[in-house]
Amino acid sequence: MSxxxxxxxxxxxxxxxxxxxxxxxxxxxxxxxxxxxxIIAQDKEYLVxxxxxxxxxxxxxxxxxxxxxxxxxxxxxxxxxxxxxxNWGNGPYRLDFIGIDFADNPQKPDIELxxxxxx
Numbered sequence: 001m002s003x004x005x006x007x008x009x010x011x012x013x014x015x016x017x018x019x020x021x022x023x024x025x026x027x028x029x030x031x032x033x034x035x036x037x038x039i040i041a042q043d044k045e046y047l048v049x050x051x052x053x054x055x056x057x058x059x060x061x062x063x064x065x066x067x068x069x070x071x072x073x074x075x076x077x078x079x080x081x082x083x084x085x086x087n088w089g090n091g092p093y094r095l096d097f098i099g100i101d102f103a104d105n106p107q108k109p110d111i112e113l114x115x116x117x118x119x
Contacts, residue, residue: 010054010100010109011038017098017111023048035078047093049079051117054100063099064112072118094118 015025018041026047027040039050051071053063075095083093099112 006056006102007052007054010102011052013054013100013109013111014050014052014098015039017113018050021113030078030082032078032081035074035081037075037078037082040082045092047083047088047091048096049075049082049093050096050098051075052098052100054102056102056106058103063101064097064114067097067117076118 011028015028018025018039021043023041023043025039025041028038030037030040037049038052041048041050051067053066055061055063072095079093079095082088094116095118097112097114097117099110099114101110101112104110
């Protein structure tokens, strides 16, 4: 499977998981020059920007290991642009991370949700 197909499958799994957790999915694959947000959702009063990392093997590490300070910086920049675009004002928002790991069981991936990865 190509990395795009694996990534798309991971995002589908992440959306279903988030819905079961009570999130409302608002948008997927929001792009600006210099950044992309995989999923934009609402969790109660929070607008949530979700980064999804999917792995089909551990050759390049676990999904969570992809979240570097540099990556977080670009995600926040993209999120700020989106907040301005929709006039969110001072409403609460956060950045969540979901790791989808198909390496051990392609039929039933391990799913890890980290809320508010910026602290």
